Amino acid sequence: MSRFKALTGKGFGWAVPAVLVFAVLAGCSGGGGGSTAQTGTDSSTGTQATTSGNETAATEPAEGGTFTYARPAAVTSFDLHNEITANNAFAIDKVFEPLVSFDKDGNIVDWLAQSHEVSADGLTYTFVLKDGLKFSDGTDVTAKDAAFSLERHLKVGGPLEISAKVDKVTAQDDHTLVVTLQEPYTPFLSEMSNFSNGIIPADFGGKTEEEFFKKPVGTGPFAVESWDPTGDVTFVKNEHYWQEGKPYLDKLVYKLVQDDSQALNQLKAGEVDGIESLALQNAEELKNGDGTGVITNGSWVTEQLFFNTLDEHFSDEHVRRALALAIDREGLTNALTFGYAQAANSLLPTTIPYNSNDIIKPLNFNLDEAKKELAQSKFPTGFSSTLLIASGNDTRAQEAQIIQAAAQSIGIELKIESVELASFRERFFAYDFSAMLNSGQADSPEANSIIAFQTDPDGFSKSYWTHYTNDEVTKLLHEGQTAADGDGRQKIYTDLLQILADDVPYIPLYYPDVLKGVRSSVEGLVALPNGSLRFEDVRIAQ
Known part of the structure; x- marks a missing residue:
């Protein structure tokens, strides 16, 4: 998952x-x-x-x-x-x-x-x-x-x-x-x-x-010393850790800083030793900064535009396909990620086996085709809707504006609604959105990890809160779970990912580092x- x-x-x-x-x-x-x-x-x-x-x-x-x-x-x-x-x-x-x-x-x-x-x-x-x-x-x-x-x-x-x-x-x-x-x-x-x-x-x-989960006991390198569920957590070194002599730190503090800019300023001032949420546009500044640096790795993440297929507009496959054709993924990636991401064709990041990113035929940027696709929908002259994003993330805000402009180019008016992170989660958990920007991430180096979470209509997230249902996709999902690793499993996932690229219940945008x-x-x-x-x-x- x-x-x-x-x-x-x-x-x-x-x-x-x-x-x-x-x-x-x-x-x-x-x-x-x-x-x-x-x-x-x-x-x-x-x-x-x-x-x-x-x-x-x-x-x-x-x-x-x-x-x-x-x-x-x-x-x-x-x-x-x-x-x-x-x-x-x-x-x-x-x-x-x-x-x-x-x-x-x-x-x-x-x-x-x-x-x-x-x-x-x-x-x-x-x-x-x-x-x-x-x-x-x-x-x-x-x-x-x-x-x-x-x-x-x-x-x-x-x-x-x-x-x-x-x-x-x-x-x-x-x-x-x-x-x-x-x-x-x-x-x-x-x-x-x-x-x-x-x-x-x-x-x-x-x-x-x-009682246990208020003061948990585990085998990890750290134990919980103090914890405010609305604020900070202080971890203390686990003196019984199985890796002898580790961890080297006495304490690890998770400090709540909800605004990216504040976190960046605190890092540059030496008030914190690291920041989790680093906007891509700030990476070079830290990389070349005085006393700061950047740690990077390839990721299991796919940045995506998600559609609620229960919504009257985005239940229409032609609307979703029109938007996919209207968005220049390469241009968006180049504009926002500063070389720290790759434009996505497939749901699966290229760091995950069977990703098929070079095999899939996506709905690439083509405004003429986008307009033709919208003309086949129930809303040929366009419509108005809302794009939900979480506040406090500069990259996502810019991403939303680019998508808004792309939608406008084919007659779809998307109002950007920015809400605090906790409210954002509550909203999409409750299917209270039309479209949203979010990321999908594998939890393990396995194709099924992200595919099951985003395609199983009976799973925990109901296809990542899109409620997308396709019987052939569900069939291929289960086949992929039991097939032995090899060419046969590759074909199963390639076929599945191509259906997703055609149906676009979500649009893979890029794979960020x-x-x-x-x-x-x-x-x-x-x-x-x-x-x-x-x-x-x-x-x-x-």
């Missing part, structure tokens, strides 16, 4: 599902960080690139200290099985960790598991836990805890439910967990890397669910392709 970012990060400045887009979130540690010279790698390869500004001679990074991270939305819950938005997901993954995770290049790696094995028939998954694992309260982690965590997830379901048909979950001994499926489900291992499959203590460590602003004194920070960060290797030069 995918998470919607909804303007945090996902991937909002960008937001999530919560792996929402959006979106949805874990990863591996790695090196990097601000050196005295500018460094970088091609983000299209999915590797980390860090560029620092005009700093003075480097000093040795020290252990300890506090990293303050400015984020546009508060953490409202740590319940990993009931959350999906990035504001919560990227806090949950600091406290809870899964058996397998993914690294900065999107490769599945063993995490709390020392090893894993999949049976030849694809029905049995055996995970062997690392020795010496402990929760942040010092108690041992066993396979019983892992079994309880997965069973609770299966019971709750939630926005990132386990879609595989699980027959049973068995703790064979303290170190061995066996999961048996009723039928093969190809995305299963990848989905196990989602933040929502983190391990929690069996029976919530003897607490009620409510992950961008995070940092102080040049920060070293070891790693950006993951889902928009989250790994903090366990972070040191701050004194």
